[in-house]
Amino acid sequence: MREKIRVIVLMGGKSPEHEVSLVSGREVVKSLDQDKYEILPVVISKDGKRWMLKDVSRFLKSADKEVSGAKDLTPTKEEINPKAVPQKADVVFIAMHGSFGEDGTIQGLLELAGISYTGAGILASALGMDKIMFRKIMKAEAITTPKYIVLKDKDEKENILKDLKLPVVVKPSSQGSSVGVSIVEERENLKKALQVAFAFGHEVIVDEYLSGTEVTCGVLGNVNPKALPIVEIVPKNKFFDYEAKYTADKSEEIIPARISAQLSREVQKIAVKVYKAIECQGFGRVDMIIHKGKPYVLEINTIPGLTPVSLFPKEAQAAGIKYSDLIERLITLALEKNNMIGKKV
DSSP, X not given: OOOOEEEEEEEXXXXXXXXXXXXXXXXXXXXXXXXXXXXXXXXXXXTSOOEEEEOHHHHHHHHHHHHTTOOOOSOEEEEEOGGGHHHHOSEEEEOOOSTTTSSSHHHHHHHHHTOEESSOOXXXXXXXXXXXXXXXXXXXXXXXXXXXXXESSTTOHHHHHHXXXXXXXXXXTTOOTTTTOEEEOSGGGHHHHHHHHHTTOSOEEEXXXXXXXXXEEEEEXXXXXXXXXXXXXXXXXXXXXXXXXXXXXXXXXXXXXXXXHHHHHHHHHHHHHHHHHTTOOSEEEEEEEEETTEEXXXXXXXXXXXXXXXXXXXXXXXXXXXXXXXXXXXXXXXXXXTTSOOOOO
């Protein structure tokens, strides 16, 4: 009888997206077939110092309490040393978002340990998270992005208005899920927006504001990645911010997007080009704004959310891939990426 594949589902961590990561992790754990996989949920504490191995059934029952901000009420089977991960799993499913989870940090640790893991490698993860370096790659690949400037000092606000007209979009250079993002329409609000963004890092990127149709396109695969159906995002907030992303009634997602067939093909082609440009693997989601009929690339998410309201699972479903099959496919892609199986996917 074939042994079960041992899967560590890694979640939590030091990112501002800690709670969202727990939701993604819970959904992944819930979807995995316990007859096929030995599932090991591991929650990294908010300070990053504790790696806690959870009991599957108790974790699923109490996950909602954890996500809502309560103390970690899930009984811990044991606290594990990260160095012990290679002995405990065949593959790590990374359900972490933002800094330390999506930026190449955890990927580097797993590479050093010689263990397979889902999603992009170190370089693609780092490039996808660093908005400034990502924009430089886009320019080199002749992929259109909004005009932008980079600030390294919150007192440089006068430089913004020399190069860009209001309104502008102010964001940290290395955060996901719209953490720290502000749209500034009035000059007097610029200082506060910069303070918010600089609270998350030493560099800030300021984009020209482009009105239009916001869309996102998932990409799935390693060697021959394929674009998924396009989602049109209609946020009920001012823009698709953190609240709109993770609150069920705060945005409307329309699949397929209400754009022409020709424009849809162009958006999908661009999404795959972006994915390949940073050498992404596994899966990713490319966000764009269609301004005056032209797609502008905003960013790539190398570990898209996997919560019940996340966009990537909805795109996969529109392509005929149910959630449990998507998670299994990501594990297969991880094993393929690390030369543990021979079949190309």
